[in-house]
Amino acid sequence: KNQVEQSPQSLIILEGKNCTLQCNYTVSPFSNLRWYKQDTGRGPVSLTIMTFSENTKSNGRYTATLDADTKQSSLHITASQLSDSASYICVTGGSYIPTFGRGTSLIVHP
């Protein structure tokens, strides 16, 4: 069964600090991995998308990495801001239907 596991489930950090969110997947076939940001009460918005041949992708202060051999991905947030408080969802694709992780809830405190 295709699965995407995210850790930690929730995270609290101080403004200005860096953090890293993890995503492990057991999905086959696999062709790409995406990270979404979902603000409270809103729909998810795409941050990055990486194919299996890419190791890293950046979007401003967000940097995603992918290790297709170990089936792991991470999302690193640099110099966090209050507006980074949100849920971050890892999603894998390869078949018609993407597989969603349950998300990591990030709270950035001033």
Add this chain to the structure above:
Amino acid sequence: DVKVTQSSRYLVKRTGEKVFLECVQDMDHENMFWYRQDPGLGLRLIYFSYDVKMKEKGDIPEGYSVSREKKERFSLILESASTNQTSMYLCASSPPGAAEAQETQYFGPGTRLLVL
């Protein structure tokens, strides 16, 4: 920019009522999806459609039906609402190529449905 709109942000219905959730996208996307999102469970696919009048069941279709009469519009129908259908409902669309899952899905703002 892709825009996906949903007919209501908040909706309160009574058990047994028929409920219609509408989703419209303005980018001529072939693929449209309905998800529900519950705390601790993440997004779960209810139905999707890859063309007008075409529909496929997702992971949790029971209690739901869909309609896609026009390319830009995908409706989710709760035939007889029940309290366990209280949830956040998210619509998404994506351009061609989703069969290879290369394309990003674009989500609407969500409809928070409460069934009393």
